[in-house]
Amino acid sequence: MKFGVVVFPGSNCDHDAFYAISSVLNQPVEFIWHQSENLAGCDAVILPGGFSYGDYLRTGAIARFSPVMKSVEKFANAGGLVLGICNGFQILCEAGLLPGALIRNSGLRFICRPVHFRVAQTDTPFTCAAQKGQIIQAPIAHSDGCYTCDPATLAGLESNRQVIFRYTTPDGTNDAAGNPNGAMNNIAGICNRARNVAGLMPHPERAVEAALDSADGLVIFRSLVETLLGAAKATA
Amino acid sequence: MKAHVWVMPKTTVLDPQGQTIHHALSSLGFAAVKNVRQGKFFVLDLEGMTRDDAQKQLERIARDVLANPVIEEYRFEIVE
Numbered sequence: 001m002k003f004g005v006v007v008f009p010g011s012n013c014d015h016d017a018f019y020a021i022s023s024v025l026n027q028p029v030e031f032i033w034h035q036s037e038n039l040a041g042c043d044a045v046i047l048p049g050g051f052s053y054g055d056y057l058r059t060g061a062i063a064r065f066s067p068v069m070k071s072v073e074k075f076a077n078a079g080g081l082v083l084g085i086c087n088g089f090q091i092l093c094e095a096g097l098l099p100g101a102l103i104r105n106s107g108l109r110f111i112c113r114p115v116h117f118r119v120a121q122t123d124t125p126f127t128c129a130a131q132k133g134q135i136i137q138a139p140i141a142h143s144d145g146c147y148t149c150d151p152a153t154l155a156g157l158e159s160n161r162q163v164i165f166r167y168t169t170p171d172g173t174n175d176a177a178g179n180p181n182g183a184m185n186n187i188a189g190i191c192n193r194a195r196n197v198a199g200l201m202p203h204p205e206r207a208v209e210a211a212l213d214s215a216d217g218l219v220i221f222r223s224l225v226e227t228l229l230g231a232a233k234a235t236a
Numbered sequence: 237m238k239a240h241v242w243v244m245p246k247t248t249v250l251d252p253q254g255q256t257i258h259h260a261l262s263s264l265g266f267a268a269v270k271n272v273r274q275g276k277f278f279v280l281d282l283e284g285m286t287r288d289d290a291q292k293q294l295e296r297i298a299r300d301v302l303a304n305p306v307i308e309e310y311r312f313e314i315v316e
Contacts, residue, residue: 057301057302058304061304065301093306099306100306101304101307103245103249103307104252104253106250106252107252108252148250148306149306182250182252
């Protein structure tokens, strides 16, 4: 099993993701430079948070054309596991690997604070180690996190159960009050139809041990590890 | 050859920046302004191609790069 964390110019959560996998979960991981033509044999790829290419033009708009993204697209279309966090989520939407787009927060402010979101679906490689309805506390740090798409796409996301994370209050009772950025249907994260590509705006890699105030985010990385271990066992 | 490209958020997409500008204009007394939407304007210098080719390339440039068709619409014009 090997994880890969892609590094774009302007990525700033690449080391956090690397740390979560290497030091907290003790799994092999390596950085993949944005100009790389391949994914170095990785079994799961993480597009980290940050401000790739300065967020020029639109968030993720330039990063999606970097050389490594051709390999990521091929990998994703062949069923490979791809997780986009924050800017990584924006890049996956720009690349068309996930539907919709992330636009300016409804309040127009850059928001950097812990939020809560519910695991809405557990039948994905990103959430299989979680309990359905489990509430995760992790920080958000974004200006453009308001998920949006056209009504038909939104209906499709809901009917295919592709909304895997939804903002809510700490006790999980009031979704609307827990929505920090105006995202449609309180969407904090989605997966594609095949369920092998996912993106979320909160930062689970910044919530992986008690010293960071929350270790809730670890369940997402543990889900990926369990999925890959299961896949390895099945082929053994 | 010079081309102008306009990119605007679709009218169905929330435009909090436009709303905020509208709000500021209202409080400054510009009561006649009923709505504001904020977009982007690009000026491209093109070289070594016919007008027809430029037309084709600009369509691709606007659709694939300068605008995100999920949330934005665009138009362009070759100006000289």
